[in-house]
Amino acid sequence: MRGLSFDIAHLLAGSLVLVSFMQLYQDRLYALLNVYALHALLLAASVAWQAFVQDAPHLYLTAVIALLFKAVVIPTALHRIIVRLGIHRQIETVVGVGPAMLLGMGLVALSMVVMLRVTAEADPLAREDLAFALSVVLLGLLMMVTRRNAVSQVVGFMSLENGLVLAATGAKGMPLVVEISVAFSVLIAFIVVGIFLFRIRERFDTVDVQALDRFRGERR
Amino acid sequence: MMVEYTLYGVAALLILGPIAVAFGTSPRGNGVVYGASLIVSLTLCIMALLTLLDHAVVPGVTLPLGLPWLGARFRIDALSAFFLVVVNLGGAASSLFALGYGRREHSPERVLPFYPAYLAAMNLVMLSDDAFSFLVSWEFMSLTSWGLVIAHHRDPENLRAGYVYLLMAGFGTMALLLAFGLLAGADGNYGFDAIRGSHPSANLAALVLVLAIVGAGSKAGVVPLHAWLPLAHPAAPSHVSALMSGVMTKVAVYGFVRIAFDLLGSPAWWWSMVVLAVGGITAIMGVLYALMQHDLKRLLAFHTVENIGIIYIGLGLALAFKAHDMPVAAALALTAGLLHVFNHSVFKSLLFFGAGAVLNATGERDMEHLGGLIHRMPQTAFVFLVGCVAISALPPLNGFVSEWLTFQAILLSPQLPSWGLKFLVPAVGALLALSAALAAACFVKAFGVTFLGRPRTPAAADAVETDSNSLAAMFFLGALCLVAGILPGIFIDALAPVTRTLVGTNMPHQVGLDWLTVVPIAESRSSYNGLLVFIFVTMSGSIAAFAIHRLASDKLRRGPAWDCGYPDLSPATQYTASSFAQPIRRVYGTTLFRAREIGEMPPPGATTPARLTVDLRDLIWDAAYAPIGAFVNFAAERLNVLQFLTIRRYLTLVFGALVLLLLVLAIWQ
């Protein structure tokens, strides 16, 4: 049982990392959002599995939150937005897919190295999970860095949050406060982002962050 | 009790500041503030004098201020007593001067509040007995004087002067801070007594000394840290210029003496090499710079640089003798330096007052626009002349005495064992002699062009004699110059306790030698008697006058000056300051200042005037200061890009930082 549970958790976490990679090479927003939905789905699954393993019922709640908000609500909403903004066909990457992937590999390796330093008596499950979570976080950050478009940056940010949730659930018996705060923050984040997008919409013709950057505090 | 009383005086001065603010622009503020500060500084001066003269040890005072676990410690020993005398004498004189001068100040609300605080700060530096309160007072002094420098802030030149000044002051303070940091150690024993107790290792002491030279030197105006001085001193109102030049530079000297002679313990022989070299270069560079000026106040400021150099030469010799424990010689050299501190503070204040009086009467600082003032303001001219003679180190006035003592000290130096000094000291002596001669030349120019000849502008033509207060201040200082010149023994004896505390012994007791002669070592060696020389000169002069007037003719007729047959030469044909300096400029300036004379002569028949422009370059500024500014600009320009990045780039920075740190972790262990 132990071994199996471990393998499944491992599998789920690993596939989460994989999906993060998939995100990295989506250059169309539509596809990106879909992949993100998948990402959230996997997250929900792994959280649920953790709930089952640690038989911590409150984690199921987290799983549901993840499922509903991240896998369903947010992607659809973002779909709407990008359609309305008419940028759903936009192709935008700063760093080419190849280099991005290479960087991603490097990051995963790095997170492994860093995490496997952890002494073993912190139980292996947590250790593996943490390694994966860290790489998910880093990949999310990498994505934010390599994308030019506000929506995809938000997506990157949220996949980063997924990494956090993964880590949090991996941490055995972590009080509920964390998950709630995560969900809470993500919610707030999303609302604020929404507000901003609309505000920005009112003023600029695009949500391209560069357009924002054109209005610097100190133009010559 | 002395310390307490002095602190009360300082407190009174500090309170005067807010009162001055309350007065604002009202004319009464002038009288009140300057009157009060005159009284206070006079009292402080007298008290300090008493402390200096009865060699009693005054108990220190610790107030619950400053660093909480240390408190603000105040103490007066012979050294600080002497400098307190200098400071408060200058303070009293300039307050008296300002009683008249300040009335014509057009923005008193920018001068009055800072002035007493400035005096108080200088007193506090002398009093403070721990590193923290020393530095606080030191920097407070710079701050208040900065406020005074930019009092006339509408002139961008003054603002720039203030800016440079404040930066240099901050630099100096930081240097001193590091020095004290080294002395105090990691656990921060900032009390001077604790510092005296801790005997730093040789390297540490060397580093501290260098920092002290840099820190105190940047305030004293030691070349090449002098750049701010000729900018800031003239910018301030004249009585403040007098204080800055005559007194504040002495405070800096005090800081150096305190560290090098007192806190650091026994010196290494090569320290004196550094100090001597610095002093010699400063002296000669200062006077050469001064010769190139035609702004009266700036010329005086550069002479301050020169005299600081002379003082440092004295101090350097004292260090050398102390290091090879020759206490008698050390006492002589130190006395020479300190006596020059006093003398310079007197005649430099006097000269700045004179410049201020001229400035008030004509609204001009540029000598090229002055001339013939001796007719319009005879008394100012006379007392200014006294100052000129004194600063040119001519007998029988006081400037000569201290330089004479310095020469005597140099003549003792062959007994020094170390080779470096054997070569350095004569060279420094030559520099000293050279700078003395050049100083005389420079003041012939300053006095001659400003006060003699014919007025070059209407402003100069209808100047009026300055007010009685200013004259009183100037005549007081002039008299002091004479007294210190003809009765130097008294002053030398007054310095005895200082030298005894710093180098262990003092010069032979002077007062009571027959005819009040000054005898540094032994009469067979050398002696000087200002009094007799003065009497001889006056006597023989008056005898000659009397004899001639009585026996030969005393008839006198006024006639036009000899004009080579060209009638009525315009005042423009007189020698100007720059043309007067031309021979010297050709001799020294061509290499040191890249001096070039560009003369454009119009073709025959053209009506355009011929003109000759002199182009000088301050190599020190070009070499030391300009590059720093350029670098800061460059760095600022380059880094400024970071203000204009896109969010994504900023995120990249964060990301980079994260990855970097993780890598560090991965590699660490």
Next chain:
Amino acid sequence: MAVIRDFILQGAQMLLVLLLSPLLTGFVRKVKARLLRRQGPPLLQPYRDLMRLMRKEVVLAENASWLFRVIPYIVFAGTWVAASLVPTFRSGLLFSWSADLIALIALLGSARFFLALAGLDVGTSFGGIGSSREVMIASLAEPAMLMIMFTVALIAGSTQLSTMATHMASGEVGVRVSLGLALLALIMVAIAENARIPIDNPATHLELTMVHEAMVLEYSGRHLALIDLASELKMLLYVSVIACLFVPWGIATPNGHAAEIAVGAVAYIAKLTVGGLLLALFETSIAKMRVFRVPAFLGAALMLGLLATLLLFVSRSL
């Protein structure tokens, strides 16, 4: 008793230098004229000039200030006092210790300072030329003089002229390189300070070439007399300084009796004569140099002086 004698001697010295100085000038002029195969003015001509000037009225430029009228007396007094403090025929005079060599140099310096001011007072360009060149020359001559003083003082272990003289007279000094250098430098300085050829031409009145004469161009009558007398005193002073430092033989010791003093006086006169002769020879044998070659000349003097001192400093430790 002794004090009175000292007073008398001191007074005698003061009068002596005062009376001798025009004679020296006259002597030099005479010799120069002779060397040029001219008759030349009589020896006593300088006295006559002085007398005449004294009796004439003073013509003062309109805007000459009070300073202008005081200066001649200051200059004269300063130079006279300086001259009378140099041991001439007897060392250790009553007031010789009241000013040492440095003070003497400084006294001459103050005389020059005021003279240069006088040049600027009237506000004509000649005065300006004169004083600006004068201070330029002085700015090199004075340090050179001080360096020489260093050298001798270090050898004699004192800056007191009479002590120096006695020490030099005592044979223990011997011949030193640095002394030779110092002597050379001192002669150069003396020539410059006294405005002799090749630095300046005391006889000329062509404005552009003259230095000293240009400064005093505005003076007349008794003022001019005093200034001329002062410059003659100055020349005498330099000759006697050279004499008492480098050929101190014959100078009477402080406690010497009358005969010794007489010898000293004779020796002094002899020295003056020789000095005058040499000066005249030198002046006739060389031409005046351009003003801006002077710095090189005096710079050389300064360097010689410094070299002498350095040599001394080093040799001290050997």
Next chain:
Amino acid sequence: MIDALTGVLIIPAIGAGLLAALPGYRLTARLNVLVALLTFLAALSLFVVEPRSGSYLLVDDFNKVFIVLTTFVGFTTSVFSASYIVHEIEIGRLTPTFVRFYHAMYQALMFAMNLALVANNIGLMWVAIEMATLTTVLMVGIYRTHEALEAAWKYFILGSVGIALALFGTILVYMAARPVIGEGLEAMVWTVLITHAAKFDPALLNVAFVFLLLGYGTKVGLAPLHAWLPDAHAEGPTPISAVLSGLLLNVALYALLRFKMLLALNPAAIAPGPLMVIMGLVSCLFAAFMLYRRRDIKRMFAYSSIEHMGIIVFAFGMGGTLANFAGLLHMTMHSLTKSAIFFAVGHIAQVKGTQKIADISGLTVTNPVLGWGLVLGVVAIAGLPPLGIFMSEFLVVSSTFAREPWLATILVLGILVALGGLFLRLNAIAFGEPRGPTAKAEASYVPMFAHLAIVFVVGIYMPPALVSGFQNVARLLG
């Protein structure tokens, strides 16, 4: 029974609710002041009766200092903001609705910061800092100009990334603590963590600290994580700039210090000092150079905040009682001074109708009080005596130079460069020929001069109570 501790939290919370509900900006402004005052009093009462700290809330000498400072500056700022906001409405830059929102957010921010300070639970603390960020984001964007929105957006993105990193670090700390302490709430409680810190897994702690340093360091505004700070200061309403510089940075710093203490207790873990020292130096130097090219007066002082945060972090990084003491002192003095400066700057910008340095000149002539106030503030912030920052800089530099000469030299370099930059601009602003509108300001000078007075007094005389308190904390920080 409601004790001071809960008071510090509840009063602003209720205040926020009320202010959100009530109309009428003049009234609400006054109410805002009142609430802030009450909070401050509650905080003061912490000294009188020390409430015992539970597993969620905690009061010790360390955070008492911060709480009192925060509530005090919060109070004075609310006074300033009252006069400021009125002017903003009169010139129509803000509408009453937005002002209502603004006041509500102001108190929410106060609540969040106080919560962050008193939280005994690292999760709770994180949540609180979170909230503080979001409220400030909303307030920065309140003017809805291009620049304001850009600033807020930048702040939001960078801020939330920082938040995320901090959370990850928090989780890691929990993971490290769990094997020792056991599962559940206990493993996130400060007081418990501190006692067991020595036995935690060092590798986990290291990773955790890296994330916390970057996460909370973003809030502190350390270079190169500072990017949000200048624009947020420049574009938001000036009271918020004051609060940001004066308080929020400190709160983030507080969190960082807590974790530093944790790490310092674990011998096997990486030493947090060097990391902090390096980041501090980098920030100090960088910000100092950035001062030279500034055209916007508020942005300039924002950069000076970065510089001082650098110095403070440097001091704490150096560690040792003296340096820690200096760091605490410097932090307090900086909050007071900088907020005072922002008060002055706010009024100046209102009088002159611009924030562009180029358009402001000769202020001491046209508005002497404001002008000299600014001069005094800059003198203080530049670290000139006899004001408080000189003392702290003196202690930092002199105590460091004996240990690490090179570091101290670099720091001195930064301070000097900053001095140059500040006074270069001050000369242009305060002196010279006056330019632009010369209307008198209807300003409330009280807060500004109150702050400056405190800074001045502390620079000369530190009350023993303050000293002992600081020294205790300095010892705590090790």
